Amino acid sequence: MRPASSLACHGKRQKHIIIAVPCLIVYDSLEIRKLERTRGMRQIIFIFALLLFCVPARAQQPIIAVIGSESGRLAYLHKDMFRAARYAVDEINVNGGLLGMQLKVVNLDNRSRADVSAEMAQKAVDMDVACVIGPMISSHAVASAKVLQKAGIPMIATTATAPQVTLVGDYIFRACFTDDFQGRALAYFIIRKLHLKSAAILQQTGETYSASLADAFADAFTNLGGTVDIVEHYQAEQTDFARELDAVRHSKAKALFVPGYAHEAAAIISQARRMGMTIPIVGGDAWGNKTHTLVNDKSLLTDCYQLRHWHRSTSNDLSRIFLYGYEAIYGPMLQDVGALAYDGVRLFVAAVQKAGTFNRKAVRDALQTTEIKGVTGKIRFDKNGDPVKSALILTYRDGRPAFFMILEP
Structure with missing residues (x-):
């Protein structure tokens, strides 16, 4: 894969024509090794950053809301979730969008509180979002789920593992095991x-x-x-x-x-x-x-x-490709919630493609039978909206997490 050598944007009032569009996704490990030996990835990142400002806005742009903690005592856990969800959306947009439309991602800060999570869910309802990614804390997710279920908006929690989360209703899913x-x-x-x-x-x-x-x-x-x-x-x-x-x-x-x-x-x-x-x-x-x-x-x-849920040492090729691209832009990914947020967006995208529409009921129905090979492994949902997937046990060597074994469902 060769990165595009030029990118031109013409026009006024944010009306842009994209002359050269790079494909951000690198699909095989051979290409990764080639890029590691060249300056190609730097060029891709530079062009990708420019491209984000050159994508024209569309009427009724589908919105993905990400509910989590940008402030408060749990904010340190959420940085990778917000970044990875945005990375996934940007990746989709750079490669043509979804059903011919560019997606928009909006972060909603619950300030590390369950009650504010419910308020942010209501804000997502008022914004008429297509889907919600997160929250990652179980008590926060339950609070958000009650609002979103009533409004009929699909929600894909990231690391909210409590059984009560998906029991709220049939619009509520999760990317993590329970x-x-x-x-x-x-x-x-x-x-x-x-x-x-x-x-x-x-x-x-x-x-x-x-x-x-x-x-x-x-x-x-x-x-x-x-x-x-x-x-x-x-x-x-x-x-x-x-x-x-x-x-x-x-x-x-x-x-x-x-x-x-x-x-x-x-x-x-x-x-x-x-x-x-x-x-x-x-x-x-x-x-x-x-x-x-x-x-x-x-x-x-x-x-x-x-x-x-995931560790950077996994042999999953999709994981390696995602990690390479993500860290080239944002730096080291510290929490596995990033991988789960990325998979959450990809699950939503796969469901929309399967349904052929952004209609939320149709997307919900499609999610129930959607199966993807994600960064965190193969994911399919059971009747409750919970994924069937494996987990990792890590120990510590020289003070750092290290792979110990895999536990299957």
């Missing part, structure tokens, strides 16, 4: 792979995701013949876990399950190890790619494991 699957997978991992049959749970109070994953894990762990010896709770943004960890230390638990977010998980790992606790510490997808960066002494991460 807490039910995640809980079963982690229970299986501890009992069958780590060969441990007693565990403690340390979960966050008042958080849908944490409670849902803890319940799913406890049920599966018990059904597999294990025993949950103790369940402790902590508050959001808590920093001292001495009381809770001391209770775990004096129990019979041989593993600690922490279904929480990165900041609290990192503090729990650090404090547990410094208290002399050497049992495996296992977490869910919300540990993300942040937890290990918050643990100052990387040796404390020994015998810690987390479940993830």
Whole structure:
């Protein structure tokens, strides 16, 4: 593939004629290696950036709204989601649009709050959007889903894994696996792979995701013949876990399950190890790619494991191509929610192509039978709008996440 050597835009008042259009998508690894040896990718990125300003606006331009946190305590988790959704939309537009129309993407900031997520969903309704990508937090997604279901607008959540999300209604889908699957997978991992049959749970109070994953894990762990010896709770943004960890230390638990977010998980790992606790510490997808960066002494991460939707070391060619293009524009992708947001947009695009229309009911019906090969693997939906897909278990080597094994549904 040769990048276009020139790009000309003519006219006034934003009426543009595109003389040369590069294809941003590179479809095989050979081309990637060629670009890595040349300055070709720089030229493509430069032309792509110019091209975004040369795409003419259309009447009734279909809008994809992305609901998530651009501000608040969870904003650090969302950057890749917003960027990857925009990257996917730009990619579609550069390559001719969808059904002959250019898509528009709009970010709606929920300020890291569930109540504001509902407000942003109503804003999406008022904007008459074609689809919503996100939210990524389960409690936020449930709040948004209730508004969007009533309005008949398809929503594809990214990392909102709580079962309640898609149970809201038939317009609600997700690109990630559920807490039910995640809980079963982690229970299986501890009992069958780590060969441990007693565990403690340390979960966050008042958080849908944490409670849902803890319940799913406890049920599966018990059904597999294990025993949950103790369940402790902590508050959001808590920093001292001495009381809770001391209770775990004096129990019979041989593993600690922490279904929480990165900041609290990192503090729990650090404090547990410094208290002399050497049992495996296992977490869910919300540990993300942040937890290990918050643990100052990387040796404390020994015998810690987390479940993830995606990892950059995957051998999936589509993943490598996406990552190469995305990082050439935005820099390193830190959270796997970026891959899920990209797949979410591609699921919507595939459904529109299948339906042959932007009619939201027709798109919803098409989504129910759509199947794609995505960055995070093959995705198809079950009757509830939940994807059937595999998951990864990562451990830590030299203080960084590293592939450990794949768990199939």
